[in-house]
Amino acid sequence: MKVKRSERLIDMTHYLMEHPRELVSLTFFADRFQSAKSSISEDLVIVKDTFELRGVGTLQTVPGAAGGVRYIPGIKREHAKELIDSLRTHVSHSNRLLPGGYLYMTDILGDIHLMNHVGKLFAAAFADQKIDVIMTVATKGIGIAHAVARYLGVPVVVVRRDSKVTEGSTVSINYVSGSSKRIQTMVLSKRSLAQGSRVLIVDDFMRAGGTAAGMKNLLEEFSATVAGVGIFIESEYGEERLIDNWISLLNLTGVDEKGKTIGIETGNYFDQVPSFLDEKKER
Ligand SMILES: O=P(O)(O)OC[C@H]1O[C@H](OP(=O)(O)OP(=O)(O)O)[C@H](O)[C@@H]1O
Ligand SMILES: Nc1ncnc2[nH]cnc12
Known part of the structure; x- marks a missing residue:
């Protein structure tokens, strides 16, 4: 019919x-x-x-x-601004402040609407790249990875911090996370990533970038290529960053634990995304 x-x-x-x-x-x-x-x-x-x-x-x-x-x-520039502003409003609420200057993020990372915004923003930023898989590290990057993967139509690979029998044989590397200030281990199942894959790394937070650099090192073991790095919140960091290129939605500029204020600005998103839907020439 x-x-x-x-x-x-x-x-x-x-x-x-x-x-x-x-x-x-x-x-x-x-x-x-x-x-x-x-x-x-x-x-x-x-x-x-x-x-x-x-x-x-x-x-x-x-x-x-x-x-x-x-x-x-894709996304229009104005809409991207609205979404990032809305994320900033959520993240900068003073009741998120935890001892040590950390931010409570678990509710945001579990909010399907906010994660949908994050997915849309990163998908628009990386849609022109050849990407076979999204990679993140447990735990807090997982929701973001799935949100982005849904918009790009690719699978997710999760790097673990520990080895499990259910992962089969694995590759592991050590790295230094500035956020936790310790040497940590990252583990990836050998069968989870095809040799030569093009990988988009995403994570919820980046300080020194030790975790992102660790994921890049791990990818070398699989002869895989980094197609890009997407970070929800980067934190202004005094020393040199351990990676060169990334796209961030928000930038944590500082916290005042006494005054209970959180300084959050837009990340480098608008400097890094080459063009928006309303600016693309060909139709
Ligand atoms: O740039 P870096 O200094 O390396 O820090 C960033 C890492 O720190 C956080 O993970 P966390 O240690 O809180 O683990 P979790 O995701 O399991 O909570 C965050 O999810 C990043 O993976
Ligand atoms: N939730 C968080 N708040 C502040 N810094 C962080 N670094 C990693 N996770 C963080």
Whole structure:
């Protein structure tokens, strides 16, 4: 039975957003809706224009017999500002302050709406990169990794701090975390990452960057490449950072434990993201 255009548009939009960055052939949609490819092409123009107008992303067209369309997540600059401002408001609440200048983050990292914002922001920042997998380190990076992975349509690999029999044989390295001020161990299951993978590292916090640098070192053992590093909150750090390139959403500039204030600014996101949806030239 032929499907009405309105129904096709809703289903196509849903399908494309459920399969980010995956090439979907016109034949797939034509068969799904018993419609001519010319009608599907017209539908896809409407979907693409609406995605771009609403700041959801874009559709990339791949010509040829093996071609099709893929949904590429994106964001408009103004919307990215709103999301980062909202995250900043949540993080800077004075009741988050813990002894030692730490911030209580567990509720934020478990808030599906806020994590969705984080996922959207990082996916838009790294959507143009070839990424096979998102990597993070237990524990607090896991929610962020899943949020980003959902938007980029890739799996998540979690580096552990301890070895477990259920991981099979593993590779481990030692590293120094500035946040905990101790030497720690990182462990990754050998079968969790294919040799030569392109990996996006994400984490909730970065001080000296020892943890991020540790993950980079671990990747070398798998002949894998770092496609990027995304950090939710970087903390202004006195000494030299142990990694060179990263994108952060927020920057913890200081805490006053007595006055109960938390200094939070926007991170380097707007300096590092090459372009936003409303600024991309080709349509
Ligand atoms: O840049 P660095 O100085 O290396 O610090 C950053 C690391 O510290 C935090 O982990 P934490 O030790 O709190 O562990 P958790 O995620 O298990 O709570 C955070 O999640 C980072 O992984
Ligand atoms: N929750 C946190 N607050 C402040 N600094 C941190 N470094 C790592 N985690 C942190």
